[in-house]
Amino acid sequence: MNCRFLWKSLLWALLCMGFAAPGLGLEATPEAQTPSAGQVAYRSGDYASAKAHWAGALEQTTGSARRGELLHNLGNAAFREGNFLEAVARYTSAVEHAPRQSDTWANLELARSRAGLEAADRGDLAATVERLYSILRLPELELLSFGVLALLGLCLLGEALRGGRLTRCLAVIFLGLGLGLAALHTWRAVHTPAQRAMVTASGGAALRSEPNLDLPVILRVDGGGIIERVDSLPGWLRVRADGTLGWIEDMQTLEIGQD
Amino acid sequence: MTKVPLGALALLVALIFGAAASAAAQDPPRVSVQLNTGLAKLGETVGILVHMEGTTEGSIGDLPDVPGLSIGPIPGGRTSRQATSINGRMSVQSSISWTIPVRASAEGEYVIPPFLVSAAGNDYETNPMPLRVKEDLAGAELGIVRVKITPKKVVLGQPFDVEVSFGWDTAVRKLNHADLSLPWWGQIPGAIEMEGSGRRELGKSYTSVLLNSRSQIEVTREGAGSIRGRSFEMFSLRRSYLATSPGLIEFPASHLKFGQMLGGGFLDPAREGDMYYTKAEPVSLVVGTLPETGRPRDYLDAVGSITARAEIDRREVNAGDSIKLRVEWTGQGNLEFFALPDATHLDGMENINFYGVTDELKERNRRVSVFDFAPLSESVKELPSIPLVVYNPETEAYERVVTQPMPIRVHALEGTGSLDVEELPELEEDIRDLRSEIPASPSRGGDGLEPDPHFLRKFGGALALLGAAWAGLRVAVRRNGDPATPGNRRRRAAHRNLRRALRRSDSASARQQAFGAFLSARSGEGEGAWIGRDLQPILVAYPAMAKVALAMAELDSAVWSSGSGHQASDGELLALARTVESLDLEVAANTLQGESR
Numbered sequence: 001m002n003c004r005f006l007w008k009s010l011l012w013a014l015l016c017m018g019f020a021a022p023g024l025g026l027e028a029t030p031e032a033q034t035p036s037a038g039q040v041a042y043r044s045g046d047y048a049s050a051k052a053h054w055a056g057a058l059e060q061t062t063g064s065a066r067r068g069e070l071l072h073n074l075g076n077a078a079f080r081e082g083n084f085l086e087a088v089a090r091y092t093s094a095v096e097h098a099p100r101q102s103d104t105w106a107n108l109e110l111a112r113s114r115a116g117l118e119a120a121d122r123g124d125l126a127a128t129v130e131r132l133y134s135i136l137r138l139p140e141l142e143l144l145s146f147g148v149l150a151l152l153g154l155c156l157l158g159e160a161l162r163g164g165r166l167t168r169c170l171a172v173i174f175l176g177l178g179l180g181l182a183a184l185h186t187w188r189a190v191h192t193p194a195q196r197a198m199v200t201a202s203g204g205a206a207l208r209s210e211p212n213l214d215l216p217v218i219l220r221v222d223g224g225g226i227i228e229r230v231d232s233l234p235g236w237l238r239v240r241a242d243g244t245l246g247w248i249e250d251m252q253t254l255e256i257g258q259d
Numbered sequence: 260m261t262k263v264p265l266g267a268l269a270l271l272v273a274l275i276f277g278a279a280a281s282a283a284a285q286d287p288p289r290v291s292v293q294l295n296t297g298l299a300k301l302g303e304t305v306g307i308l309v310h311m312e313g314t315t316e317g318s319i320g321d322l323p324d325v326p327g328l329s330i331g332p333i334p335g336g337r338t339s340r341q342a343t344s345i346n347g348r349m350s351v352q353s354s355i356s357w358t359i360p361v362r363a364s365a366e367g368e369y370v371i372p373p374f375l376v377s378a379a380g381n382d383y384e385t386n387p388m389p390l391r392v393k394e395d396l397a398g399a400e401l402g403i404v405r406v407k408i409t410p411k412k413v414v415l416g417q418p419f420d421v422e423v424s425f426g427w428d429t430a431v432r433k434l435n436h437a438d439l440s441l442p443w444w445g446q447i448p449g450a451i452e453m454e455g456s457g458r459r460e461l462g463k464s465y466t467s468v469l470l471n472s473r474s475q476i477e478v479t480r481e482g483a484g485s486i487r488g489r490s491f492e493m494f495s496l497r498r499s500y501l502a503t504s505p506g507l508i509e510f511p512a513s514h515l516k517f518g519q520m521l522g523g524g525f526l527d528p529a530r531e532g533d534m535y536y537t538k539a540e541p542v543s544l545v546v547g548t549l550p551e552t553g554r555p556r557d558y559l560d561a562v563g564s565i566t567a568r569a570e571i572d573r574r575e576v577n578a579g580d581s582i583k584l585r586v587e588w589t590g591q592g593n594l595e596f597f598a599l600p601d602a603t604h605l606d607g608m609e610n611i612n613f614y615g616v617t618d619e620l621k622e623r624n625r626r627v628s629v630f631d632f633a634p635l636s637e638s639v640k641e642l643p644s645i646p647l648v649v650y651n652p653e654t655e656a657y658e659r660v661v662t663q664p665m666p667i668r669v670h671a672l673e674g675t676g677s678l679d680v681e682e683l684p685e686l687e688e689d690i691r692d693l694r695s696e697i698p699a700s701p702s703r704g705g706d707g708l709e710p711d712p713h714f715l716r717k718f719g720g721a722l723a724l725l726g727a728a729w730a731g732l733r734v735a736v737r738r739n740g741d742p743a744t745p746g747n748r749r750r751r752a753a754h755r756n757l758r759r760a761l762r763r764s765d766s767a768s769a770r771q772q773a774f775g776a777f778l779s780a781r782s783g784e785g786e787g788a789w790i791g792r793d794l795q796p797i798l799v800a801y802p803a804m805a806k807v808a809l810a811m812a813e814l815d816s817a818v819w820s821s822g823s824g825h826q827a828s829d830g831e832l833l834a835l836a837r838t839v840e841s842l843d844l845e846v847a848a849n850t851l852q853g854e855s856r
Contacts, residue, residue, distance in 0.1 A: 163743030
């Protein structure tokens, strides 16, 4: 086999992995187009219509990049309406769909500040690690893991055909990197609750043992509090908050996170 | 010297104090209260002497109120304690005494009614004390004191002057003491002293006199003047006040005491010699209120007769540059107290920024205000006039004092017409704009990046597959030997090394060495094995080597002919090398070695 061909292939594969990531969906590419009905309504100050348009579009959208944009815009509309907790919920969902969008992060922090909540990025070491840890979405982690696996394959091929210390070292590095990414993926998949919601009622929301307004309140969740969705009935959500299971009025919450 | 035992000394002290204590315990205190004189001159201060003997514990009750007499205040008591020995018997005398000042404001027969004094816990009532006050005719003849208030009537917020002029006949020779008694000094209800009042004026001579028997005050020497046809040496004292509440301000009678003070040395205590007294009649001032009718809304408490004069520090400015308008307020009025007009709301302030005003009372009757403006456009042709509403007590009307508008010339800044007149809005954090939407279309409904629930399984499978493939391939490859041996690595690097050597070579010999090294690396032999080798034995089996033999021969002859003659180019040598790479040179070399043996 031609040795030069193999090495060049390996080099090109490395370069392609580096440059092709954005094109593979790791970073959304902005496009210029005519404004949507939501944008037109937003620019004219009709935030309710803009929200209705974007909420409708959100229901029909599955792509994370597009969902992130729609959620960002929904957050902006809520912010302009003065519903800062709703804006916080929208931006929180948006950054989970597009964790590297600095604009959305900035808006989230401003909305949290206006809502009287603690900053999402507290600026300490733990917050920085958490931010780094969540900088990639799960599908992106998967893609990256397989990319690393491809590089490992090339290294192993070179080692089988030519031997040599360099190929062996590279193979070990890529193997470790691949296993680390797979472990991170597994950790996040296990520790991220599937369905969450945020309390958007400014006065907080009441938790009851059953979906009945006449029953006593067993827990009060402050505005901006995150709860885990367990079940739902029309108008009601069964949630877990601070370890307590109960029912909360649906209209007082907004779903957050990736679907 | 005889030593006195300590015990005997202590006994002596005990006896002394014991005797004193017993004396004090036995004798009740003696109290005497009396005037130091029954006849006083008008303006003279006499004293009620209160003396308590045999105690130091005493007090004086409420002093009586006698019309025409000013009694008090009660000074602090003077105490004394004295031990005496008479015929070997020790006694201690203790006492306390007061001198309460009494001054009459008019001639007459007065009686100071009884009042209570307390000594060692016992109350005593004083006897009535008659006092006759006669005008000091000599003092009234030889001296003069007058209090003059101008104007006679003022309104609230209007300043007024109080002038005390006093003097004495120059014929009085023995005169070294003057005491001006002004009971209203420093405590005029409804008026405050104005800043700068009493300041020294240039060209005037000053001296000091005693004021209210307590402190020295500087007065102006007015020089000699003619009073009642006699020559008087005159002095004056002026102060300006501002009326702060309506009503009547009264100035009680003032007195002047002058004459000769004797003694005053260390061994000769001061005492009065010939003293003269003269009096000024009480005066009063009516303070009226400002009229409500006709009062403009922009009235800022200015009262008096005030004029204004304006000037600017320059006539030509660039747009946005500062220009200062200096307004000088002068006249008789409450210059110190009125508020300045708000320049931001003046007429003609369009395209002019107002930065502020500095303000200073230069003299008693002169106040200077410097307004800092910045015209923003060349359309500004003048600085506006500054109006001030003043209540003039003379005309009893509100008047508007206005400065002249100041014509100026404003040059536009280069490249700009004018500065933005509007104030810049405050910076405030805001959300970032909408994100451009990816159009919702079936083809772009999703970005294909959704979490794979079987990721771990796929990842593990791919990893296992890679491992198996690598192991199988490795075993297969190494059946023909380890590709990582030095010989194999040298063989693989032979072509690259040939290219580099040819690039560096500058002679036929170097090129021959490079090509020979290439052939040696491919055949696994030592360097130089192919130089000068006869290739005829392998040409039948390896016809492609004929070109190699020819090239080597040409290089050999070029070496021996110092580079002359034809030799294969670098490209031809590299092409030959490609051809050789497809041959098994190790076998060819073995053949050649066998032939040579």
